[in-house]
Amino acid sequence: MRSTVVVLLFALALAGCTIEVVPPGGTPDAGSAPRTVDARVDTAAVDAREVDEQTAVSVVDEYWRREFARQGEVYDPPRVAGGYRGSSGPSCAGQPSVPGNAYYCPPSDFIAWDDSLMAAGYDQIGDAWVYLVIAHEWGHAIQARLASSQVSRAIELQADCLAGAAITGAANEGLVQIEEGDDVEISRALSAVADDFPWTDTSSHGNAAERTANFNRGSRGGVEACL
Ligand SMILES: [Zn+2]
Structure with missing residues (x-):
């Protein structure tokens, strides 16, 4: 994804301004993601x-911020x-961070993620991964405001539904460009690394098909479809 207006919204034009995530059965290499993170540090990649x-x-x-304004609500962002x-x-709340996780902390109203997960x-x-993780955790912060x-x-x-609403909504408003292939990246993000990290644990987050369906619901129907 990119934040500047440079390329045509190829995916959006085809999908009617909606990120459509293909079913997980149609994705390559589902479940075959490597389980170890390369310890070498590529400075350019990190940057x-x-x-x-x-x-993101x-x-x-x-x-x-815009969505709350549309609803006439005051928006106080999470840290x-x-x-x-x-x-x-x-x-x-006194609990240490979990390796490989990303989380929203309700009592302190902040979002955090493990660098290794990202x-x-x-x-x-691909880069759509960071958008998904951050939009999902932000979705928990929104839940705390509902x-x-x-x-x-x-x-x-x-x-996941709120993440779909936010990413597609942001794209529709020109805040971010959806590049060709981002839909596939998001689909793979929702399915390919399942169970390799706490963040993608199917027991707490639902299976790949459920996650994909809910992302798509928010992507198609916006915030109202998630509530
Ligand atoms: Zn979550």
Whole structure:
């Protein structure tokens, strides 16, 4: 994805301004993602990923700022604690960070992610990965701002739905460009690394088909479709 207006919205034009994620059965190499993260540090790759992380944060934040304004609501964004390594991340309610995870901490209202989770997805899948992870965690922050009656019991799948609404909504508003292949990257992100990281654990987040269906619901129907 890119944040500047440079290329035609090829995927959007084809899909009617919706990111359509193909079913996980149609993706290559599902489940075959490497389980180890290369320990070598590629400085340029790290820089590129960190730029994408910062862009994803600003794009998703701006989308929700506008959405709350449309609803006549005051928007107070969550804090972004950003990347951490292993168990050295910010604790949440006294609990240490979990290696390989990304999370939203409700009592302290912040979002954090393990650099290794971002790096693995970025390297194996592509830049759409960081947008998905950040938009999903932001979705949990949005849930914390909703009336309890609007928060689904399937809290992880609703966060995927809100991520779809935010990414596609941001693209429709010109905040981010969807590049050809981003839809495939997001589909692979929702399925290919399942169970390799706590963040993609099917027991807590739903299986790949459920995650894909919920992302698509938000992508097609917007925020209302997720509530
Ligand atoms: Zn989640």
